[in-house]
Structure formats: C-alpha cells, structure tokens
Amino acid sequence: MMQLIWNGLIVGSFYALVALGYSMVYGIIKLLNFAHGDIYMLGAFVGFFTLSAFGISNETSIPLLLVVLLLSMVTTGLIGVGIERIAYRPLRRSPRLAVLITAIGVSFTLEYGVRQIFGPNPEAFPIRLESSGFDVLGMRVTASQIVLVVIAAVLMLVLAHIVERTRQGRAMRAIALDPTGAQLMGVNVDRVIAMVFFIGSALAGAAGVMAGAYYGSIDFLMGFIIGLKAFTAAVIGGIGNLYGAMLGGVLLGMLESFGSAWFGGEWRDVFAFGFLILFLTLKPTGLLGARVVERM
Amino acid sequence: MARDLDHALKHVPLRAPAPLYERPQPPKGVFSSQRGFMRALGLVAVLLVAVLPFMDASRYTMSIATSALIYVMLCMGLNVVVGYAGLLDLGYIAFFAVGAYISGIFTTVLGWPMWAALIATIVACITAGIIIGAPTLRLRSDYLAIVTLGFGEIIRITANNLKITGGPSGIHGIPTWSFGPWGFDDGFNLFGIDFPERVVFYYFVAAVVIVVGVIGAGRLAKGRLGRAWKAVRDDEDAAEAMGINTYIAKISAYIIGAVWAGMAGQLMATHLSAISPNSFQFLYSALILMAVVLGGMGSTPGVIIGALFVSLAPELLRDFAEWRYLIFGVLLVVVMLFRPSGLWPATAVLPWLRRTRPTPPAFTEATAVPASVMESVDGTPTTEAHEGDRA
Numbered sequence: 001m002m003q004l005i006w007n008g009l010i011v012g013s014f015y016a017l018v019a020l021g022y023s024m025v026y027g028i029i030k031l032l033n034f035a036h037g038d039i040y041m042l043g044a045f046v047g048f049f050t051l052s053a054f055g056i057s058n059e060t061s062i063p064l065l066l067v068v069l070l071l072s073m074v075t076t077g078l079i080g081v082g083i084e085r086i087a088y089r090p091l092r093r094s095p096r097l098a099v100l101i102t103a104i105g106v107s108f109t110l111e112y113g114v115r116q117i118f119g120p121n122p123e124a125f126p127i128r129l130e131s132s133g134f135d136v137l138g139m140r141v142t143a144s145q146i147v148l149v150v151i152a153a154v155l156m157l158v159l160a161h162i163v164e165r166t167r168q169g170r171a172m173r174a175i176a177l178d179p180t181g182a183q184l185m186g187v188n189v190d191r192v193i194a195m196v197f198f199i200g201s202a203l204a205g206a207a208g209v210m211a212g213a214y215y216g217s218i219d220f221l222m223g224f225i226i227g228l229k230a231f232t233a234a235v236i237g238g239i240g241n242l243y244g245a246m247l248g249g250v251l252l253g254m255l256e257s258f259g260s261a262w263f264g265g266e267w268r269d270v271f272a273f274g275f276l277i278l279f280l281t282l283k284p285t286g287l288l289g290a291r292v293v294e295r296m
Numbered sequence: 297m298a299r300d301l302d303h304a305l306k307h308v309p310l311r312a313p314a315p316l317y318e319r320p321q322p323p324k325g326v327f328s329s330q331r332g333f334m335r336a337l338g339l340v341a342v343l344l345v346a347v348l349p350f351m352d353a354s355r356y357t358m359s360i361a362t363s364a365l366i367y368v369m370l371c372m373g374l375n376v377v378v379g380y381a382g383l384l385d386l387g388y389i390a391f392f393a394v395g396a397y398i399s400g401i402f403t404t405v406l407g408w409p410m411w412a413a414l415i416a417t418i419v420a421c422i423t424a425g426i427i428i429g430a431p432t433l434r435l436r437s438d439y440l441a442i443v444t445l446g447f448g449e450i451i452r453i454t455a456n457n458l459k460i461t462g463g464p465s466g467i468h469g470i471p472t473w474s475f476g477p478w479g480f481d482d483g484f485n486l487f488g489i490d491f492p493e494r495v496v497f498y499y500f501v502a503a504v505v506i507v508v509g510v511i512g513a514g515r516l517a518k519g520r521l522g523r524a525w526k527a528v529r530d531d532e533d534a535a536e537a538m539g540i541n542t543y544i545a546k547i548s549a550y551i552i553g554a555v556w557a558g559m560a561g562q563l564m565a566t567h568l569s570a571i572s573p574n575s576f577q578f579l580y581s582a583l584i585l586m587a588v589v590l591g592g593m594g595s596t597p598g599v600i601i602g603a604l605f606v607s608l609a610p611e612l613l614r615d616f617a618e619w620r621y622l623i624f625g626v627l628l629v630v631v632m633l634f635r636p637s638g639l640w641p642a643t644a645v646l647p648w649l650r651r652t653r654p655t656p657p658a659f660t661e662a663t664a665v666p667a668s669v670m671e672s673v674d675g676t677p678t679t680e681a682h683e684g685d686r687a
Contacts, residue, residue, distance in 0.1 A: 032438040087629050094636065096437050100384055101589055102632040104582060108625025116622055224578065228449070231442055266457045273446035280439055281431040 012253020037227020080201025373556025387448020395561025592638025
C-alpha cells in the first residue's frame with residue numbers, strides 16, 4: 001500500500017514536471033503543445049549526448065546528474081523557444097486547427113529527427129542511480145528516488161516563485177487573462193510567451209534527464225505516451241492552473257500505480273486515458289481550474 | 297404615339313455597343329466548367345484504376361495498389377471529419393482497427409460468412425462512432441483532439457491485451473469472399489486473360505468500394521448535411537443560430553468517418569488476411585491526417601493526391617523510406633505555415649477559369665472611344681442603324 005503510494009509519487013513527479021509546461025503554455029496562448037512530450041525526450045537525449053561525448057558511462061554520481069540536468073534544461077529551453085518562434089508564432093492568429101496540426105508536425109519532426117541521429121534502438125542512459133535502499137514505513141525507498149522527488153519539488157517551488165512573485169510572472173498571468181489588455185499595458189507579449197516556452201521546455205527537459213537516470217534506457221518515442229499522460233494530469237488538475245498541474249501529476253501517478261496493482265500492468269495506459277475521458281466529459285475544468293466561458 | 301414608335305422600331309436590329317476592347321474567348325468543351333472538368337478528371341482516374349491490372353498484374357503491384365486505394369478510402373473518411381466538419385480526430389485509426397478486428401473475429405472465431413461480417417462491421421463502426429463521439433463532441437476542438445488520441449490508444453492496447461483479438465500477434469487466416477462453391481482464391485479467366493491471384497480480385501473489390509466511397513463522400517459534402525458540416529466548421533455559434541443542430545451535424549460526420557474507416561479496415565483485413573495491433577498505432581492516424589492536410593482539407597482531389605503520396609512515396613522511393621516520417625513532419629509544419637489550404641485547396645478554381653478583369657488598353661488617341669459608340673451607349677440609335685434598316 002505505502003509502496004504503491006511512493007511509486008506513484010515518483011512517477012507522478014515526472015508527470016507533474018511535464019504537465020507544468022503543458023499547462024503554462026495552454027494557459028497563456030491556449031495552445032495544446034503536442035510537441036511538449038518530445039521536448040522531454042529531447043532532454044533525455046541531450047543528457048545522453050553530452051555524457052557520451054565525454055565518454056562517461058555507468059556513472060552514479062549525483063552532482064554530475066545535477067550538472068547534466070542544468071545543461072539539458074538550458075538546451076531544451078532554447079529549443080522550445082526556437083520552436084515557438086519558427087512554428088507557433090506565425091500562426092498565433094490562425095484557427096486552432098491549423099496550430100494543432102502544426103504542433104503534430106513539430107512533434108513528428110522532433111521524434112524522427114532524433115531517430116535519424118541516434119537510431120531507432122533504445123540507448124542506455126550513462127548515469128545509473130544506485131538501487132540500494134532502506135525500508136521506511138513498510139516501503140522500499142532508495143536514496144536516488146528521494147533525490148529525484150526533491151529535485152522535482154525544488155523545480156516546482158522555483159517555478160511557483162517566478163510566476164507569483166516576479167515581474168515576469170505577473171506579466172504571464174496578465175497575458176493569460178487578456179493578451180490584448182496586457183499588450184496595451186506595455187507588456188512585451190512576444191518576449192513573455194518566449195519565456196514561458198523556455199521555462200516549460202526546461203522543466204520537461206529536466207524530467208527527461210531524471211526519467212533517463214531513473215529508468216536507465218531512453219528511446220525516441222519515449223515522449224509520446226508521457227505527453228499524453230502529462231496532458232491528462234494537467235486536465236485532472238485543471239488546465240492553466242500551476243498547482244492543478246502538480247496535483248494532477250501526482251494524482252495520476254498514484255491512480256496508475258493503484259490501477260496497475262489492481263487490474264494488471266498491461267491495462268495501466270487504458271486506465272489513465274479512461275480517466276482523461278471521464279474528467280473531460282464530467283468536469284472539463286478539472287479539480288482546481290476556473291470556469292472558462294469561451295467564444296470559439 | 298409610343299405604340300407607333302414601337303411599331304416603327306420593330307424591325308430595327310438592336311445592337312449591343314461594340315466592346316471597348318477584345319474580350320478573351322470563353323473556354324470550350326470539358327474545359328468550360330469546373331464541374332465538367334472535375335467529372336472528366338474523375339472518369340479518367342477511374343479508368344486508370346480499372347486498367348492498371350491489365351498492364352501489370354504482378355502480386356507486388358496489385359498489393360501496393362490495393363493498399364493505396366485503402367489509404368484513399370481512409371483519407372476520404374477522415375476528410376469528412378477534419379475537412380468538412382472541422383473536428384480534429386487524432387485516433388482515426390481506431391475505427392480502422394474496429395472494422396478490421398470485427399470482420400476478422402466474426403469470420404475466423406465465429407465463422408460467419410463474409411457478407412454477414414460486413415454488416416456487423418458497419419454496425420460496429422456506427423456504434424463505435426456514437427460511443428466515442430457522444431461524450432466527446434461537446435468538448436472544445438483541442439480537447440477533442442487529445443480525447444480521440446486517447447481513445448485510439450485505448451482501442452489498440454485493448455486489442456493487444458484481449459484474448460479474442462489474438463493479443464500482440466493478432467488474427468491470422470481471415471478468409472476471403474466466396475460465393476457458394478466459387479471463392480476469390482480460385483481465380484478466374486476472363487476473355488483469355490488469367491486472373492490467378494486473389495490479390496487482383498481484392499484490387500477490383502477495393503477499387504469499386506473506394507470509387508463509391510469517394511463519390512459518396514463528395515456528394516454528401518454538397519448536400520444539406522455537408523453544408524451543415526461546413527457551417528459548423530466555420531463558426532459553430534453562427535451555425536447554431538441559423539438553426540443547425542450542431543451536435544447532430546458533428547456526430548453524423550463522426551459516424552460517417554467511422555463507417556468509411558471501418559470499410560477500409562474490412563478491406564485491409566481480407567486483403568492481408570492477417571491483422572495485428574501494431575498496424576493501428578498513433579503513427580498511422582498521424583499519417584492519414586498528414587495526407588488530408590497536405591492534399592487540402594475538404595478537397596476531394598487534394599485528399600486523393602495526398603493519400604496516394606503518403607502511401608506510395610515509400611514504395612517508389614526506397615532510399616526515402618527511412619527519412620519519410622521526418623520529411624512528413626517538416627512538410628506538415630511548412631504546409632501549415634505557407635499554404636494552409638493544402639496542395640489542391642477545396643476552394644481552388646481551375647487556372648483557366650479564374651475570372652480576371654482584362655486589363656484595358658492604354659488610353660491613347662487611337663483607342664479613344666469613337667463618338668458613334670458613345671451615342672449607342674446613350675441609347676439613341678445612330679444614323680447608320682437607320683440606314684441599315686432602310687436598305
């Protein structure tokens with residue numbers, strides 16, 4: 001029981017990190033960034049590439065993981081900004097369908113671009129976290145798991161600080177409320193949106209590196225399912241709401257953990273998507289989301 | 297007095313004023329109207345499809361041609377959903393899977409004859425369309441996209457996990473059509489030409505179904521329902537205000553898309569005689585969407601071209617096969633950025649029918665309008681007209 005909760009918490013923290021980016025981008029420009037899951041994959045591959053370039057393999061050091069994490073975050077953040085600049089910004093005034101299709105195109109480009117560079121087979125991630133652990137409250141906990149959860153929590157706290165306490169964060173919230181109004185008040189909308197893409201992509205990249213170190217193997221399609229799951233998490237929590245994304249991620253991780261214990265692991269994804277559909281039809285605003293009145 | 301004047305002018309030929317400058321001749325024959333030209337083009341396409349087996353009936357050619365036709369069917373179905381009704385469906389392959397699996401299970405596990413399985417397939421697809429559509433079609437467009445994606449994955453994973461669908465290895469030995477003692481396996485001899493392989497027959501069956509499917513979808517789009525779809529796509533609130541039941545319009549588009557995909561799935565299952573969950577990944581939903589978007593959403597010729605491109609390109613360009621998904625992804629972004637209406641847009645007008653105002657000749661002394669023309673424009677008969685009358 002406790003073990004299930006703990007496992008759910010770890011997976012959930014990955015989901016939450018990816019869901020944050022989804023939720024932020026959606027909240028600010030109402031775009032479902034399909035490529036977001038692939039940014040997560042890119043994060044893992046950036047880590048893999050840099051470590052391999054230095055000839056490092058089977059390393060267990062946690063400081064090294066942190067360095068790689070930062071590097072990946074900066075790289076994926078810049079990639080996210082580039083994608084926004086090239087693919088999404090020119091279409092900001094287009095119908096939604098056009099932007100969604102573009103996002104799918106970007107997702108394909110990233111997935112199969114990585115496949116062309118690194119090949120279709122899974123790669124072993126060069127940093128392995130040690131699996132020796134200890135028992136707490138009847139659950140098996142390893143030091144590395146704690147590190148991962150702490151990193152995720154720290155990143156989320158930093159994000160919450162940025163959004164709620166800084167000038168840039170206020171600009172983001174203003175754009176989410178009313179882009180035109182924000183622009184009239186002197187907010188540089190383009191720059192703030194680019195920044196949102198940077199932060200969201202950096203978080204996804206961090207989750208990618210952490211997942212690589214946690215699971216030990218990465219492949220070019222690893223972002224697809226987690227993109228869907230993160231969206232589910234964002235919807236459960238209420239899309240556009242940061243705390244909702246965190247809550248939704250952890251909740252989805254737990255639900256999956258219990259779901260696979262009860263119905264068997266092969267039904268885990270069905271369980272998650274079933275929840276997505278249930279939530280969208282019964283309570284599309286999610287647990288913490290505000291009611292949105294919308295004119296399409 | 298007026299009557300006298302009428303009488304007097306009865307035999308005066310009324311002449312239109314001479315044109316100020318030469319107008320271009322209107323095109324003649326099949327080129328004279330968009331509709332006529334498109335029909336002729338369609339006829340040529342159907343003839344090409346019908347003639348192909350007589351030119352090259354090798355197993356390989358027939359196999360890829362059948363697959364290409366099935367792609368066309370799938371794309372026409374998705375075109376109804378995305379192109380006409382504007383609902384982004386990212387799990388479209390799920391209906392294809394339902395069609396393939398239902399016909400596979402009913403003919404192998406339950407041993408039904410093919411025609412009964414076909415009816416069951418259609419019923420199952422309508423049901424699947426309603427089950428997936430009913431709760432989700434009230435959602436916003438982007439939510440709908442991701443929910444359909446989720447449904448697509450659910451169907452695939454379920455097929456992968458259940459026993460009746462054969463698990464990861466799928467269903468084998470799906471029988472072909474047979475009418476009493478004679479089945480497609482037996483082959484046929486027509487006018488001295490041997491049709492030894494069932495592949496050729498499947499090609500013909502597929503060709504007939506697809507021609508009917510393409511024409512059917514095109515006709516539906518022109519009717520009342522089709523106009524309702526397009527109205528919903530362009531502005532849902534305005535459509536509702538005009539008295540269109542948007543929910544019925546959307547769900548009917550969904551059901552028709554599902555039936556089209558189900559028929560394609562049935563053809564695929566009997567054509568390949570084996571199906572497995574791997575053929576129903578998200579990748580294929582995305583490929584079909586790409587075909588529709590590249591060709592032109594809502595445009596029949598565009599969608600056919602897109603479907604043929606997506607299905608035949610890896611066969612024709614072997615070296616390109618490995619790069620194709622990357623290229624398709626980039627193409628999708630590029631098309632959306634620079635030509636969002638696709639290769640052959642739905643609103644395309646044939647270039648020679650495009651109405652352009654002819655450029656008037658530069659105003660010089662020579663081209664100045666003669667006084668007599670001005671008079672006839674004013675409506676007063678010129679002296680020449682009277683002279684002509686008397687003569």
